Amino acid sequence: MSINQVAIVCGTHGNEITGVYLMKKWQKDNHPISRDSFKTELIHGNPKAFEINRRYVDNDLNRQFSSDKLADESLGSYEESRAKVLNQLIGPKGDSKSDLVIDLHTTTSNMGPTLLMPQSGTFYNLLAAYVKSNMPEAVIFCDEDHKPNDEHHLLCTTGRYGVIVEVGPVPQSVLRHDVFEQSERLTQIILDFVDLYNRNSLPDLPTQIEAFRFITSVTLPLDDNGERIGMVHQNVQDNDFSELHPGDPLFITFDGEVIPYQGEKTVYTAFVNEAAYYDNNLATSLMEKFNLQIK
Amino acid sequence: MSINQVAIVCGTHGNEITGVYLMKKWQKDNHPISRDSFKTELIHGNPKAFEINRRYVDNDLNRQFSSDKLADESLGSYEESRAKVLNQLIGPKGDSKSDLVIDLHTTTSNMGPTLLMPQSGTFYNLLAAYVKSNMPEAVIFCDEDHKPNDEHHLLCTTGRYGVIVEVGPVPQSVLRHDVFEQSERLTQIILDFVDLYNRNSLPDLPTQIEAFRFITSVTLPLDDNGERIGMVHQNVQDNDFSELHPGDPLFITFDGEVIPYQGEKTVYTAFVNEAAYYDNNLATSLMEKFNLQIK
Numbered sequence: 128m129s130i131n132q133v134a135i136v137c138g139t140h141g142n143e144i145t146g147v148y149l150m151k152k153w154q155k156d157n158h159p160i161s162r163d164s165f166k167t168e169l170i171h172g173n174p175k176a177f178e179i180n181r182r183y184v185d186n187d188l189n190r191q192f193s194s195d196k197l198a199d200e201s202l203g204s205y206e207e208s209r210a211k212v213l214n215q216l217i218g219p220k221g222d223s224k225s226d227l228v229i230d231l232h233t234t235t236s237n238m239g240p241t242l243l244m245p246q247s248g249t250f251y252n253l254l255a256a257y258v259k260s261n262m263p264e265a266v267i268f269c270d271e272d273h274k275p276n277d278e279h280h281l282l283c284t285t286g287r288y289g290v291i292v293e294v295g296p297v298p299q300s301v302l303r304h305d306v307f308e309q310s311e312r313l314t315q316i317i318l319d320f321v322d323l324y325n326r327n328s329l330p331d332l333p334t335q336i337e338a339f340r341f342i343t344s345v346t347l348p349l350d351d352n353g354e355r356i357g358m359v360h361q362n363v364q365d366n367d368f369s370e371l372h373p374g375d376p377l378f379i380t381f382d383g384e385v386i387p388y389q390g391e392k393t394v395y396t397a398f399v400n401e402a403a404y405y406d407n408n409l410a411t412s413l414m415e416k417f418n419l420q421i422k
Numbered sequence: 423m424s425i426n427q428v429a430i431v432c433g434t435h436g437n438e439i440t441g442v443y444l445m446k447k448w449q450k451d452n453h454p455i456s457r458d459s460f461k462t463e464l465i466h467g468n469p470k471a472f473e474i475n476r477r478y479v480d481n482d483l484n485r486q487f488s489s490d491k492l493a494d495e496s497l498g499s500y501e502e503s504r505a506k507v508l509n510q511l512i513g514p515k516g517d518s519k520s521d522l523v524i525d526l527h528t529t530t531s532n533m534g535p536t537l538l539m540p541q542s543g544t545f546y547n548l549l550a551a552y553v554k555s556n557m558p559e560a561v562i563f564c565d566e567d568h569k570p571n572d573e574h575h576l577l578c579t580t581g582r583y584g585v586i587v588e589v590g591p592v593p594q595s596v597l598r599h600d601v602f603e604q605s606e607r608l609t610q611i612i613l614d615f616v617d618l619y620n621r622n623s624l625p626d627l628p629t630q631i632e633a634f635r636f637i638t639s640v641t642l643p644l645d646d647n648g649e650r651i652g653m654v655h656q657n658v659q660d661n662d663f664s665e666l667h668p669g670d671p672l673f674i675t676f677d678g679e680v681i682p683y684q685g686e687k688t689v690y691t692a693f694v695n696e697a698a699y700y701d702n703n704l705a706t707s708l709m710e711k712f713n714l715q716i717k
Contacts, residue, residue, distance in 0.1 A: 298530040298593035303657040361599040
């Protein structure tokens with residue numbers, strides 16, 4: 128079944144401004160995000176949060192898209208309301224007018240250009256293989272927790288298919304030349320893929336590619352009062368998608384004590400020391416590396 | 423005239439959290455910031471901005487300390503009020519109980535550990551030489567605009583002497599292990615210097631050191647409506663205190679056009695692409711390098 132309608136959502140988080148400036152660029156240009164075989168719509172996800180230069184006004188918009196929340200009219204905060212509007216515009220979830228939703232994000236973590244895919248299946252496998260072939264430095268991040276789609280709370284799950292373009296490192300509220308270009312390039316490669324997919328003209332793709340799968344998150348070291356007593360160790364800082372072995376330094380307390388990683392097997396990190404996750408004291412995600420089988 | 427009382431101010435900007443966690447550490451430890459020859463007081467500059475995780479509530483606190491503003495009771499925003507309280511606590515400006523104010527800041531720019539000195543004189547020269555001798559990677563940043571002290575609007579000018587410890591890169595609202603350690607080390611070296619200065623026991627110091635002097639700021643490229651149309655070029659990004667020659671790429675528009683630096687002489691950059699300066703569309707400071715004569 129071909130992809131007739133694509134929605135690109137920018138500025139879902141108000142202080143991740145790269146997508147918003149890409150949107151302004153694409154609106155001015157002569158439709159560089161359209162292709163012959165499908166239409167593309169550009170949406171500003173959270174204009175009010177952008178205006179006040181914050182991640183969100185009341186709640187994280189990118190956690191409001193489970194079917195239950197979308198159906199619950201008593202949830203009336205700004206983002207809970209905005210989610211319902213966006214769902215009408217690009218969804219509705221479960222019966223979506225958008226065959227693909229691409230949601231543009233940035234991170235303060237050193238994750239490079241990352242394609243984040245919350246769900247799995249042949250379409251996603253082919254997309255990942257095409258991206259990896261055309262942008263080898265891109266990371267494939269599979270967040271498949273095997274939840275049914277209606278329980279997923281991410282904005283991109285309002286589409287029939289949905290992915291996140293996640294690029295860093297860039298501080299919140301900052302434009303970086305490299306991150307801007309990587310975000311644009313990864314998005315364009317996804318659009319190229321969709322056009323080739325529609326026209327049944329995909330090139331030969333590898334039979335398997337390297338990918339990462341989310342395992343769990345780890346929290347910063349806290350005292351009994353819930354106060355932070357340490358931070359991410361410099362060996363881990365900026366080393367997203369690098370190996371973390373049992374016994375490797377993971378945190379350092381403000382007093383200088385090293386706290387090692389206490390897991391039993393080697394893992395990989397992602398979203399290391401992401402600014403937006405301090406609310407919940409999340410220090411890093413732990414991932415496993417695996418070979419994603421394409422066909 | 424010896425230094426009897428030092429004030430260290432942390433968290434003057436609410437989302438520069440490194441200083442606040444250093445403060446918490448120093449409060450717990452057995453007075454690692456005191457020395458025999460002077461007393462040190464620790465002050466949380468802007469606790470309300472820290473609580474809401476923003477640079478400031480109403481105005482930038484670090485622009486409220488000119489004598490005129492401090493005397494103007496009609497200026498009643500949160501930071502305008504807080505400035506008057508701090509001036510009572512650690513000043514008053516012009517007749518200060520604090521012989522030295524050290525104000526701890528961080529930046530999203532790649533400035534490393536920087537000692538920023540808004541004023542000049544023998545004390546500052548000796549301090550700069552001692553810092554450079556003990557921490558060669560530290561940068562000496564002279565912001566001497568030869569204004570009389572009462573016109574200076576920085577918090578640290580409430581002391582008889584005043585300096586800023588400015589370390590980066592670190593995103594707003596983030597703790598980085600390396601930036602935390604550099605901030606602590608530079609502060610401790612300043613305190614060591616004061617103790618030696620008081621006891622007339624300074625070691626032999628170089629007769630001159632490399633330093634940078636502020637010339638001017640440059641703004642991001644804007645269109646006729648004041649909308650940003652470009653960003654800092656990647657050759658300049660992360661290259662604080664590096665040379666910028668006439669004709670070097672300085673900006674790139676969102677459409678991909680390179681805008682070169684149009685000055686007539688080689689300069690150096692600082693505060694490159696600092697997040698907090700987007701409000702005013704400031705892209706970078708331009709500096710000149712010079713030899714600071716110590717004696």
